[in-house]
Amino acid sequence: MQQLNDLLALIDSYIGGSDWFVYLLLGTGLFFTIYLKFPQIRFFGHALQIVRGKFDKDGDEGDTSHFQALATALSGTVGTGNIAGVALAIHLGGPAALFWMIMTAFLGMTTKFVEVTLSHKYREKSEDGTMAGGPMYYMKNAKATVFGKRINLKWMAILFAIATVLSSFGTGNMPQINSISHSMYATFGIDHMITGAVLSVVLGFVIIGGIHRIAKVTEKLVPGMALIYLIGALAVIFYNAENILPSLSAIFVDVFTGTAAVGGFLGAGFSFAFNRGVNRGLFSNEAGQGSAPIAHASAKAHEPVSEGMVAILEPFIDTIIICTITGLTLLSSGVWQEKLDNKFQNTDLEVLTYVYDENNQEDKDALYSHLSGKENVPMFSGQLNVVEGKITNTLTLLHARSIAEDVRVLKAADATDPTATETPYSGSLTVTNGKVDTGSDISIYGKSLVHSAPLTAEAFTRSFFGEYGQYIISIGLLLFAFSTAISWSYYGDRAMTFLLGSKSVIPYRVVYVAGFFFASFADTTIIWTLAGIAIALMTIPNLLGIILLRKDMKNTVNQYWKDFNDEWGDKKEIAPKKSETV
Known part of the structure; x- marks a missing residue:
């Protein structure tokens, strides 16, 4: 399993985890923001009016309303990225990572506007009578101009559709149920497999009904789950009111310098905060990924730009509001820099040859260089000797990017005795180049930094609700992540429809539900690494x-405002003047 994770991490380092990918993502958003004259600001109010149905017409073709399409797309983005993804970004890059998540969202509002408009413009009606759209359809049906020649992008459409099927598992399926099952186990003690089995059955019933049932479920889930989460988060923030201003300062002050070591956090440089912030920002709001346009393609509309404007609201709600609130709960509560008692995951664990003290500046510098990939410290290889659960070797265990304390090694309980519990282990464990082979019956516990959903759950206990706050996270994560899995099943089946026709949808849904179940008890780190590859x-x-079709986009927006002013100009509707249009 460790070798598989190392291979996936290596692949991810060349694509989603690379600097060029980050610049491509931000650069595209920045280009269209300037090219279309900041549509995320100028069209924001107009987008709100469209969502309310102010300009709807009888006979608009589609399967869902503007609000249902927005809710479906939001349910696909508001998920583990908002709860676990923000925590992971801050864990890796410090508070400054949240700033880059917000910047990714601001530019992503324009990217969403463009990709949704083009996808809606070139959508088709599938064999079963439902609307089918998304980037694969604009790539297939639109003609791009390159060096004065008109070219077809169908080969890109096929590549995108295949990637969408993979990403439906790597983004919307496996990370979601994995986070749910871990949260339910940590909070209520429910076995991962039981959680996976129950939710897999529910998921199957929902997605069999297709987009109509999915839209009805998500339009009710999204507002409710957002309200529950908001109440819990604000309870943390105001409970720690004295830390609000220092937390805001930490987000912005260290943007270009990185975050220095504090508490159990060993520090993070600018490049790491920047890369992880943008990467997690994309995972959260999916701007540029091309997933949301698939949901928006089902919306009833007589022209495409209005639906593109609806999409502007997604990164704003998902990242600028919800992720910022999550970040403030983590920072104001202080849990992001605290060592907490937890069960160590082997993929987050390293055994170092020498003893390191985080109170010693030289040791901290050495570990910081190791974690940032600049200069590795010596890894231990040999036998780890354990007596009554205590490691007797003189060395250092590094877990979750922090020096582990109060380490305990326990042996699994007797499976034939329902009353049995884990017991202290005595014996030896083999370590190869810093990696421990614990087998299936040995677990290592101790105090270290934590990340992802467990970190956010801990932050929610530092509030007016006390220990009950963790239940808000468990319920919120259940609703957020489950709704994401529902939406991504639709994205995947539209991609399968594009590739193999409508008959392939049912087999795909069966595999999707099966994968959902098995991922409930898989290794978390591998799931997140796989998700990063699929996103890229x-x-x-x-x-x-969308870059190749930039002129098509500009012409489409210009035509929209021309038609809009012709129809609504005498009704005192506020629309951009001719000098303001793109």
């Missing part, structure tokens, strides 16, 4: 596609 494989062709 969708994003790259989508970004290249």
Whole structure:
């Protein structure tokens, strides 16, 4: 399993985890923001009016309303990225990572506007009578101009559709149930497999009904789950009111310098905070990934730009509001820099040859260089000797990017005795180049930094609700992540429809539900690494596609405002003047 994770991490380092990918993502958003004259600001109010149905017409073709399409797309983005993803970004890059998540969202509002408009413009009606759209359809049906020649992007459409199917598992399926099952186990003690089995059955019933049932479920889930989460988060923030201003300062002050070591946090440089912030920002709001346009393509509308404007609201709600609130709960509560008692995951664990003291500046510098990939410290290889649960070797265990304390090694309980519990282990464990082989019956516990959903759950206990706050996270994560899995099943089946026709949808849904179950008890780190790869494989062709169709986009927006002013100008509707249009 460790070798698989190392291979996936290596692949991810060349695509989603690379600097060029980050610049491609931000650069595309920045280009269209300037090219279209900041549509995320100028069209924001107009987008709100469209969502309310002010300009709807009888006979508009589609399967869902503007609000249902927005809710479906939001349910696909508001998920573990908002709860676990923010915590992971701050864990890796410090408070400054949250700033880059917000900046990614601001530019992503324009990217969403472009990709949704083009996808809605070139959507088709599938064999079963439902609308089918998304980047694969604009790539297939639109003609791009390159060096004065008109070219077809169908090969990119096929690549994107294949990547969407993979990403439906790597983004919307496996990370979601994995986070749910871990949260339910940590909070209520429910076995991972039981959680996976129950929710897999529910998921199957929902997605069999297709987009109509999905839209009805998500339009009710999204507002409710957002309200529950908001109450819990604000309870943390105001309970720690004295830390609000220092937390805001930490987000912005260290943007270009990185975050220095504090508490159990060993520090993070600018490049790491920047890369992880943008990467987690994309995972959270999916701007540029091309997923949301698939949901918006089902919306009832007589022209595409209005639906593109609806999409502007997604990164704003998902990242600028919800992720910022999550970040403030983590920072104001202080849990992001505290060592907490937890069960160590082997993929987050390293055994170092020498003893390191985080109170010693030289040791901290050495560990910081190791964690940032600049200069590795010596890894231990040999036998780890354990007596009554205590490691007797003189060395250092590094877990979750922090020096582990109060380490305990326990042996699994007797499976035939329902009353049995874990007991202290005595014996030896083999360590190869810093990695421990614990087998299936040995677990290592101790105090270290934590990340992802467990970190956010801990932050929610530092509030007016006390220990009950963790239940808000468990319920919120259940609703957020489950709704994401529902939406991504639709994205995947639209991609399968594009590739193999409507008959392939049912087999795909069966595999999707099966994967959902098995991921409930898989290793978390591997799931997140796989998700990063899948995201990149969708994003790259989508970004290249919208850049090649930039003139098409500008002409479409210009035509929209011309038609809009002709129809609504005498009704005192506020629309951009001719001098303000793109």
